[in-house]
Structure formats: C-alpha cells, structure tokens
Amino acid sequence: MDLLIKGGRLVSGEPADVLVDGGAIVAVGSHPGAVADEVVDAAGLVVAPGLVDGHRHVWQAPLRGIGADMTLPDYFVAVLGRALDAYTPADAHLATLLGAAEALDAGITTVFDWCNAAKTPEHLDAVLDAYATAGIRAVVAHAGPGQEAAAEVLAGLRGRVRGGLAILGPQYGGWDDSARQIRLARDLGMVASMHLAGGFGAEPDAPLTRLHEAGLLGGHLQLVHLNAMTPHEARLLAESGAGVTATPVVEGTMGHGASPYTRFAAAGGRCGLGTDVAVNAAPDLFEPMRDTVRRHRAETGTMAPAGSVLAAATIDSAAAIGLASSVGALTPGHRADLVLLSGLAHVRGDVSSALVTTAGPADVHTVLVDGQVVKRAGRLTSLDLPKLREAAVPLAILATDH
Template sequence: MEQLIRNAVIVTVDPQRRILWDGAILVRDDRIADLGPSAELNAKYPAPDRVVDAGGKVIFPGFIDNHTHLFQTLLKGIGDDMELSDWLSHMMFPAAVYLEAEDTYHAAMLGLSEALHSGVTTTVDYMHCHSKGGLTDGICRAVKDLGVRGIVGRGTMDTGVEYGTCPDLCEKVADVEADLHRLFRTYHNTENGRLKIWAAPSSMWSNSDEMLKMQWRVVNEYGAGFTVHVSETEYARMATEWVHGCNDVDLLKKLNILGPNVLMVHCCWVNEQDMELMKQYDMKVSHDVCSNMYLADGVAPVPEMLRKGLTVGLGLDGAASNNSQDMIELMKCTALQHKVKTLDPMAVTAEKVLEMATIDGARSIGMEEEIGSIEVGKKADLVFFDPAASQKSTPMHNPVSTLVYSSGMQNITDVMVDGRMVLESGHLTTASDESIIANGQRAAEGLCRRGKITNRGEGHKWESFKTRAQENGSF
C-alpha cells in the first residue's frame, strides 16, 4: 500500500536536521519510501492508494519513551508526596503483590493509549514486580492490541529484604530464567518486529549477583537488551554497597554487564568516574525528569553526560511516580530543570530535548537504523501536530519550540506506527478510548481494595506542609 502524506511541515531530525516547510512523505507498506517537497512528490506519485493532506500540520518522528512501568498506571495519585523508600513500602509493594494478568493488561492499555495521545510510538516497559506468573504477558497483549511499538522488560527481585525489598515479590533464579526463555520464544520480534523482550532487574540492590549474571547471559543469547535502575537515589546507591560491597556502577563492571545494550535508568547520583565508564562501554541512559522531581530523587547530571557524548533518552517512568504518560509535558520539564539547575538557559535546548525524544531515544534501545528520524528506508512512525488546535500553541514561529514549550496532548491529532494510523483525528483506531478508560478505572479500584491501599477517597489526608524535622519530632 502506498500512502502520500503532503502539505506538511516535516521536522526530519535527520543527520542534517532538515525541516521541509512544504513537504511530503511517501509511505510504502511500513516504511518511508520517499521524502521531499510536496510539488515534487505529487508529480512523482500521481495515483497512490491513499492521500493524506496534512493541511500545514507539523510531522515529527514518533516519540520514544525509553522507560516506564505500565502497571503503575492503576496507581496514579496514591503515592504523592513521598520519598522513594516510603513510596515503595507504603504503596508500590503492597499493590504489586495483588496484581493479576488482567490488571497489567488494562493498565498497559490505559498507559500506552495515554502515551500515544502525546505522540509516543515506542515504549520501553519495565514490569519490575512479579508475585505470580503471566504478568508480563498482559503488557505484551496490550502492545499487540493497540498496534504500537513496545519493548517489554521482564523484571526481577531476589535479595535486599533487610533494606526494603518486599519478600512476596522475590523469585528464584531458575524460575525467572525459565520464564525469560518462554517470553523470548513467545513474543520476541513478533508483530512485524514491533514487540521485543528485554531483561529488567528492578535495581542492583534488590537482585543477587547470580540473578543479574543470569539475565545478562540470556539477553545476549537472544541479542536483546538489559535495563536496570542505577543510582536513582542516594539511598539506592548505598543499599547496593550494603548488599554487594560496591556501588551499582562498579557492580556492573565487576559482573561484566557492560556494553551498548545496557540501558541505565535515572543515574541521578552517578559521579565523574561512573560517567567515564559509561562512555567507555557506550552504555545508554534513560533520563526520567518528572519522576525524579516527583520523588525528590535528585537531578541527574545530564548536561555533563551530553558533553561527554553519552546517549541520553527520555523516560516517562511509571504513572505512580509521574502521574501521567505525557511525553510533551516531559519534554518541557526536561529542558526547564537543567536550565535552572545550571543557571544556563542553553544547558538543554528545545532542539536537544526533541533529539532525546527521537533519535537519541532510538540509539538508547539500539534501533537508530529503524526509527527515531524521518528518513527514506526507516519505519513509518510519524506524529502529526496541529499548532492551530489550541491558543497555547498559537502563534507558531518555530515548530520545535512550539512542541516543547507551548503545546499539549490536544495538539497531537494523528499518529502512525509501522505505516498504520493508530490515532486518527484524535481517536484511537485500534481500540475504544472510552472502554480503555472505564476498564482502567475498574481495575484500579479492584487492585486498591485487594492491596488495602487507603490513601484514596475519604482515606486521603490533606497535606499542606510537612518537613522531615516534623516527622521526626524535632521541629
């Protein structure tokens, strides 16, 4: 099938960073077959199977979310105003123990569709809590049903109970290995390559050497990736030292878990030596600014990482530590945080943020030859952006600036994945928005009842102001 998309402003994010101000794209099946001025492609392809008149909309490459926890979509708003250790023990782990495969499916449908409405075409999910079998399968089903591109990481925990790991979520190495092989055989590189499996140990301190080494061996057997939370907080870094005798970056080196297929998440507390090692082995970084701010984790040294030439992509993180799956919101927060932290308005620019959400995000998952920019031969993953959809985005002088600083989800009108429109005129084409929302609400309420989570409805306390000193009784 040939589709000619014309009369668009095309932000290619190609090596020359070209913007075509009246451009057209020929999509043949699932790939970009041609690209150029509208007049030129109209003449070359007078009778395509379908013509899409973009009417002056901006077309960006599909956005890439390189870290989230889709099951947490059911937990929005009940982990507010807590630091990570309390957030885990008081909300996350109690809920995770009661998860069912149907919960993960409805959570993933809700989270993926929300992300899709903000232009996300590729999501790296991180199903880090397993109290029973089949939970990862629910995420895979949602990726297939919505027609998006997904990397689904099978998470694990098996140690660190004395430092906060939930014993009900700990698994045996042999059981995890068997399930990993099953997931790879069942799902990896299926759906025309849209669905892939990775390993995703929850954190360095909650996994034993044996568990970490096993997962690294298995992913390399399948040519896949390995993603893990690294130095998210000062406590997490210390906990790894308590469990393993060294910090998490040194532990990766000790276990020889090194290379371009390692995606390190958060990295708020990495130091100069860590970053040198990360650069030496071309290890990638997921920067999750909304979650880092929400949990008061700290500020990742992203400008320093970029100066060293590290690849840094953007992660929405789970909706229990972000409260949305909105990539446009994330892009603005990313630029603003580093400007104020460094007192440098050029620390992270709008153009750099877009690169992080597209081509750098593709590099972070080893897919830069397939996605991340609008170039002939690449997959047709495209985002249609209408600047006239709201007062906020009007007037548009610079499409990248408007996207990052002056827009919202309402500006995303259409999204194409693998050459197929999965969002059209603001509505999903592969599922019902209304059903997804209703099922998500119902699943969330059931999970909270089973997990006895009371920080909701009438059980939520009004918190205007509190300090650690007040909590400790020394205020």
C-alpha cells in the same frame, strides 16, 4: 505505495511529503506526483518522529495520580505491594491496554515497558496479548520470578513487540544474579534494564565500577535514573555505549535528585527520557522535555536550544533501548512511527524549540505506528480511552483501600 502523508512540514521547517510502504518510510521530500492507497492530509501540521518512552511501568496506568505525595517507601508498600500483588492476568491485560492508549494519545509510539506485572506465564501472555491489540510498539522487559523461561519466549519476538529483561541490578539485588542476568540478555540479543542511583565514586566495589571491570557495560544494558552519577561514571557509561534514561518529572517529584542529562551530555553521552510511573506524573513526554530544558539551561548557564532536547525523546531514547536503527527518526528505512502536531503552523523555520517548549498532548493530531493510523484528527482509531479508564477504576482501589 501504501500511504502518503501530504503537505506537512518537517520539524526542521521544510515542507515535505512522507511516503510509506510496508510499514516503513521510503522517501521524505517533495513528491507532487506520488500516488498511494491512502493519503493523509497534513496541511498545517508538523510531522515529527513518534516519541519514544524509554522507561515506563505501563501496568500502573490505572493508578494514575494516587501517589502525588508518596515517598519511595510509600510507593513500595502501596504500589509494588498491595496493587501488584492483587493484579490478575485480566487486570494486567486491561492495565496494559490503558497504558498503551494513554501513550498513543500523547504521541508516544514506542514504550520500554519495565513490566513488573508479568508475575506468571499467564500474566506475561496477557500483557503480550494486550500489546497485540493496542497497536503501539513496545519492548516488554520482564521483571520478577521465572525470568529465564520468560527470556526464551521474549527473545523469540520479532516485529512491533520485542523482549527485554528488567533486573534489580547490583544496587538493589545481588552481584552474581545481576551479572548472570546481564549476560543472559546479551547472549539473547536483548536489553537488560536496571534502576541505579550512581554516585559511588571510585570504590572498587561500586556497582558501575564492577560492571565496567567485568566487561558488562555496553549497548545491551540500560541504566535508569542515575541521579547521583559522578562525572567519572558518566564518562565510563558514555564510552561503553550503555543506554542512560532519565525520568526527570518523577525523579524531581519523589526527591531522587537532579536529572543526569547535563552530566551525561558533558561526558559525550546522549540521554533518553521516560515517564516512569503514572502515580505521580502525567503519561506523556512533553513535560519531561520541558523539565530537561529548564534544568539543562540552569546547570550550564547557557540558552542551550530547547529543540535539541527533542532528540532525547526520540532518537536518543530509541538508542538507549536498542532501537535506534528502526525508530526515532524521519529517515528512509526506519519504521513509519510518526506524530502529526497542530498549533505550530504560524512558527517560521525550525519548529523543534517551539514543539518542546509549548506543545502538549492536546496538539497531537494524528499518530502512526508501522504505517498504520492509530490516532486520527485527535481521536484514537481502535482504542476507547474513556471506557478503558472507567473499566480500570477498581484497580486503583487495590492500592488505596487499606
């Protein structure tokens, strides 16, 4: 056995050991006689699935905080204009390393990277090389020119880093291009992701209606934001199995509208969560979970259990990006992507609600990806986060110096 996480407590409250071999969870429960090459002492810690960030523009990590008051048009000019245009492959490599380090530090073990930075084959190679170094699990969703050629490369990826497509979609791009890109992703066994507002009603040319009628909705498609989604659209998406991901902190900060979480849940869907952009949001999933709890309780008029939202940042987020069979749950057969949290030893019974409402990055004690310890006792093991932040300072100037 490669690894034994000993003496911890599951989110559900039960004391348990976790046995890991070959990067996968092989057993969860009481194993007093278990022997392993490495033992992680989890006494006093809560053992949870690693968090899954279903929508993150990882390359924007160096720009953290520069857009607290940006409107969407401001963002297009400063971030998708000045900063992105100036990024070299070396910049993309550094930015990806920084974004991965910030994610791991916050207990995020998987990111769906909506990768605008893969502007050329050289940029894509730099991004993939950064992920090979970082130790995080990632779906690199290629956006921009040369997507067909990049798709062939990304479709061949196996293991910790996989490929996907990031497309404009029918709201922001042409219908023919969108349909072709969605079919390409489906044919290659990848997820295609798009930003979409929703709220188009039953008009025959509404994007969601057209996608439904063309047979393009399904588990190969992830839709992000959907702040104006109608109940009818929510039912269409839930029935189709398409992934839905909300980024409530950024959506609220930039005035996109109310999170679709409650509407999608009412239709039988299960919404994932993402951090989106670091220009105006923290690079962790704790505040998105809390924002979701507050709004869901307000919209339903109930005291819905806060702990139920943990699924949105783990297994439901994994499902929305096509990884539910391998990550997002403490289940034998799943990859050993785990987070050990401190500060909750005094909470009796199920700790999921306490985790969602009170935990934060400072409570992330230990993190594992594929059974490898990437953060131990509060410190990243192979990435130097302060040095990466210092090295990336000049990249922020690309967006702010004008």
